[in-house]
Amino acid sequence: MRSRVAGTGSCLPARVVTNDELARSVDTSDAWIAARTGIRQRHVAADDETTSDLALAASREALAAAGLASSDVDLIVVATTTPDMIFPSTACILQAKLGARGGPAFDVQAVCAGFVYALAIADGMVRSGAVRNALVVGAEIYSRILDWRDRGTCVLFGDGAGAVVLLPAQEGGVLATKLYADGHHKDILCVPGSVRSGAVSGSPFVHMDGGHVFKFAVKVLADAAEATLAEATLPASAVDWLVPHQANLRIMDATARRLHLPPERMVVTVDRHANTSAASIPLALDCAVRDGRVRAGHHVMMVGVGGGFTWGAALVRWG
Ligand code: UT7
Numbered sequence: 001m002r003s004r005v006a007g008t009g010s011c012l013p014a015r016v017v018t019n020d021e022l023a024r025s026v027d028t029s030d031a032w033i034a035a036r037t038g039i040r041q042r043h044v045a046a047d048d049e050t051t052s053d054l055a056l057a058a059s060r061e062a063l064a065a066a067g068l069a070s071s072d073v074d075l076i077v078v079a080t081t082t083p084d085m086i087f088p089s090t091a092c093i094l095q096a097k098l099g100a101r102g103g104p105a106f107d108v109q110a111v112c113a114g115f116v117y118a119l120a121i122a123d124g125m126v127r128s129g130a131v132r133n134a135l136v137v138g139a140e141i142y143s144r145i146l147d148w149r150d151r152g153t154c155v156l157f158g159d160g161a162g163a164v165v166l167l168p169a170q171e172g173g174v175l176a177t178k179l180y181a182d183g184h185h186k187d188i189l190c191v192p193g194s195v196r197s198g199a200v201s202g203s204p205f206v207h208m209d210g211g212h213v214f215k216f217a218v219k220v221l222a223d224a225a226e227a228t229l230a231e232a233t234l235p236a237s238a239v240d241w242l243v244p245h246q247a248n249l250r251i252m253d254a255t256a257r258r259l260h261l262p263p264e265r266m267v268v269t270v271d272r273h274a275n276t277s278a279a280s281i282p283l284a285l286d287c288a289v290r291d292g293r294v295r296a297g298h299h300v301m302m303v304g305v306g307g308g309f310t311w312g313a314a315l316v317r318w319g
């Protein structure tokens with residue numbers, strides 16, 4: 001038994017913040033942000049929007065595309081670093097909003113690699129027969145953990161959610177997944193704060209050593225994709241669509257180059273969405289599915305990397 005992606009969906013908050021708008025409040029420019037990252041704009045959630053609200057809208061689209069009723073959803077896995085609350089999980093909150101009950105529901109905290117982690121876990125549970133189907137979501141409201149005075153981080157991130165539905169299949173579908181972590185790099189990308197005695201202890205904002213993250217990401221994204229292809233016994237040339245974590249166009253281009261894939265086979269949404277962490281891969285995937293680029297029989301390679309450090313890849317044959 002395998003699992004296949006039967007439907008995709010996404011949700012972006014209505015408010016768009018352009019680079020020019022950011023440059024009015026912090027010492028930066030559209031030219032710098034676009035040249036160094038490829039980002040032109042990002043979506044930012046309204047004060048009363050929650051991560052589970054974005055997850056719900058993306059999930060409804062994915063469920064409609066898969067022809068699965070919300071009440072029939074079994075497993076729910078939400079990859080997020082910006083949950084609605086410390087507990088219960090955003091997945092449990094989403095389950096209630098969907099009107100589903102009884103199936104397992106939990107969050108995965110693997111930062112920007114979260115969606116690939118969640119997909120691999122859900123694939124394993126569908127394949128083993130432990131669950132009938134799975135809703136896998138990446139959802140984030142990073143705007144709430146950014147220091148909007150820090151130009152080194154606030155220009156990079158955005159809010160949004162993407163979702164996929166996995167159904168059992170006899171062939172094709174998720175061909176191989178690979179997950180990795182190295183906690184020795186925990187300090188180069190982190191939100192170090194924690195809640196203690198009713199107050200935040202330590203910084204509640206994203207801290208990043210950008211250069212270190214950049215070099216690490218370029219190396220491990222291509223390595224993870226190559227290991228996943230080896231497991232599926234396919235060459236890199238078999239990849240029809242590379243859907244990398246949308247952190248920085250230069251990191252993404254370097255990954256495609258290392259895999260010898262032409263840039264036109266890479267799905268790019270970082271210009272419009274910025275880095276939406278765990279949501280970036282399913283958001284990009286949904287774009288490419290809905291505009292007809294990803295078609296039955298295509299091989300789709302998803303690769304993610306994030307704080308922890310965590311990284312991984314998933315190779316899917318569409319249809
Ligand atoms: O999901 C994973 C999350 N994070 C990432 O993927 C980020 C990975 N890293 C990066 O994307 C890049 O390292 C950045 C985009 C963060 C930075 O690009 P860079 O080419 O590595 O620039 P830099 O950090 O070497 O900074 C170059 C200059 C510095 O000025 P000085 O010291 O040369 O005078 C920075 O202070 O650019 C300055 N700078 C900015 N200038 C205008 C840094 N941020 C900005 C900014 N606007 N927003």
